[in-house]
Amino acid sequence: MNWSDFGERNKRLNPLWSLGAGMNLGELQPYKEMIALSVLLQVYYLELESNERRAREDLVELTWISLERFNIAKFGTAESVERMVDGLLWSGNGGDFEAFYYDDAARQMAVQKYKYFTVDEDATRSSWEETGKTVYRLSEYAMELIFMSHEIIDEFQISIKLLEIQMHIKHGRVTRAMQDVNELISRVRKMIQQQQEYRNALRRNPKHMFSEYGTARHERLEEIHQQFAEERKHFDNIHRSLARLANDEKDVIDFNELRQLSERVELSRRVHDELAGVVLSIFETETNLRLNYPELFWGAAGFNFRTNVWEEWVKAEGLPDGDSLETLVSGLFTPNQDFIYPLAWAWEEQDVGFLPEEYLDEPEEAMGEEPAVYIPKSIPWPEVKSLWYPVFAELAVQGTFTFAAESFSEEEQKRWAETPDAVDLWIQFFHADIIVQEHAADADSGADEPQKLIRQLMADYPGLESLRGKRLRTSIRKIPTVSVSWPGLEMSPYTITIVEN
Structure with a gap:
């Protein structure tokens, strides 16, 4: 086993294991981890939208929203909800959370300190002038929890990912933005491949248009057009944020890293344009098939094994066990069990029982000639x-x-x-x-x-x-x-x- 990365894995998982730990929430106790994660997610989306309603009082309100959503608000009290929020902002001693992890380099246990929330200094500066409230944002550890939950979602919305990148650039987190751009490029290329596979399947068999996947795509036509429009707007905002970052933080930001990030963002935009082209070409193909080739969708008369048995039944629903397949195809490739003649006799009947008519009139001498000797092909x-x-x-x-x-x-x-x-x-x-x-x-x-x-x-x-x-x-x-x-x-x-x- 490779122990070199065990400590890093331990440090990534400690905030997840400790989420909601040590809280006494009364009747909300069985749901504390779920409620805590929901609060983190709501703050995450508020950050994406640059919404500064992230003071302690706002977190209390977000907690009540989660309880209403989960239909467990009847178990909550003002005291338990405030205890939940305080348990996310600070540890029991009022400082950082602590957990042990194994430091492989030192070969001993070490203490990891972390928080789920940190003070958003830019937002707090303006908030103190108006309301005197402290505005919080997710820490890097809490963001890691959000990203870990994203990894199990295959179809994470592209527009949300673009907002993440824009947020990282706004806060000067160039390395994190670069990682997200690379992840976004990989995800979009995977979507392009899926769309191309559907397009190829559609060309082979136009009936795929009426499959569950094809019907869902047709219903989402307006939504897809709107998403592409939003993506163009997001890319424009990202480029403006990059230009502003290069201008305002030129003494702090590595210009070479910023240039590489700008190139990757431009590559991501081109990949998005390719995805848009593939999607729209599919809709064009579907429209053309519907208008000019309606006969392709007409049902064929009669019953045949390939369509009615194999494609519509076996491939769609499967078979209960392996023996069922033998039962299904045995009648196609083997004789009936109650056939009166042995199989060898049946083949002999095929060989000698259906001679061409011209041979039937020839004399027996001609029919008794030796057949030509077969010489197998050999290697030269x-x-x-x-x-x-x-x-x-x-x-x-x-x-x-x-x-x-x-x-x-x-x-x-x-x-x-x-x-x-x-x-x-x-x-x-x-x-x-x-x-x-x-x-x-x-x-x-x-x-x-x-x-x-x-x-x-x-x-x-x-x-x-x-x-x-x-x-x-x-x-x-x-x-x-x-x-x-x-x-x-x-x-x-x-x-x-x-x-x-």
């Missing part, structure tokens, strides 16, 4: 050996050979492309280690084609005798390289090597 060993000899010759000298363009002349490349039997032997060598026989007499026992090739090469070329007893192994070259691509042939760059026993 002379041509194959001439192509493989340079491979084994270099293997005997160098200990290795790689099938690459630079290893053969243009004439040899043409011959390899015209001899698929020679190419196929590379794949057979790749499947397992090949041990060259110690003695020539033993080679007769090798019935597979690689052993036959080696036996014939060593018989024709005595210079290859040094390979006897060697173990040959074939692999695909691991270093980045282009696959072998010649006219009429494309394959991976195989390397055959002599390995020590």
Whole structure:
């Protein structure tokens, strides 16, 4: 086990484990963790909107909103709600929260200090002038809890993520903004891939338009257009915030980091534009199919196994167990069990019972002619050996050979492309280690084609005798390289090597 990151994992989870701990909330006690998380989330969204209603009195009001939402307001009292808020703002001794974690570098237990809320100095400065109240914001530890909960949501709204990035830039948190931009780019690219898969499925079968996913997309058309408009506005605000940050904090912010963040934001905008293009092209395709090809959606008359059984029943609902599949398809591929004749008789009936009419009128002498002898296709060993000899010759000298363009002349490349039997032997060598026989007499026992090739090469070329007893192994070259691509042939760059026993 890798213990080097255990302490960091411990420190990330401590605020989660301690959330709501040590509070005595009376009848609200069973729900304290859920209520605490709901308050953190509400403050999180208030921060995204730059709403400064985050004083202690506001947190009390947010707690009551959560209780009403969860239908447990009847269990709450003014005292228990205020105790909940105070338990989020401060620990029991009025200071930071504390928890143990294992410091791997020091190899001993250490104490971690953290808070869920810190003072929002910018907002508090203006608030004191008007109301004299302290405004709070989420600490980095509380933000980490929010981000951890986001990670389990696949379809986190893009517009909310853009607001997060804008908030980080506003507060000068360039590194956090960079991480969020990279995460957003990955998420949008995943959505592009999903949309493209749906578009390809729609082209193969227009009936996917009426699937649950296609219907939901059609109903959300106006919502999607509105989301794209909001995203353009958010990107404009992000660029303005970046320009303002570069202007106002030029002595504090690393300009190189700011430039990289600006480039990533621009890349994110282009990826969003690509997503918008894919989505709108799908709607265009759906509209075109509905208007110009309505016959594609007409139901086919009759009943067939593929549509009515396999696609609409088996693929959609599945089968109760594995034996059900055998019961389903056995009638398609096996004879009925109560058939009067054995299966061999049935095949014989097919062979001799349906002769063409022209053969029925011929005399028995003509029908008694010997059938043509079938000669199976064999490997053209002379041509194959001439192509493989340079491979084994270099293997005997160098200990290795790689099938690459630079290893053969243009004439040899043409011959390899015209001899698929020679190419196929590379794949057979790749499947397992090949041990060259110690003695020539033993080679007769090798019935597979690689052993036959080696036996014939060593018989024709005595210079290859040094390979006897060697173990040959074939692999695909691991270093980045282009696959072998010649006219009429494309394959991976195989390397055959002599390995020590």
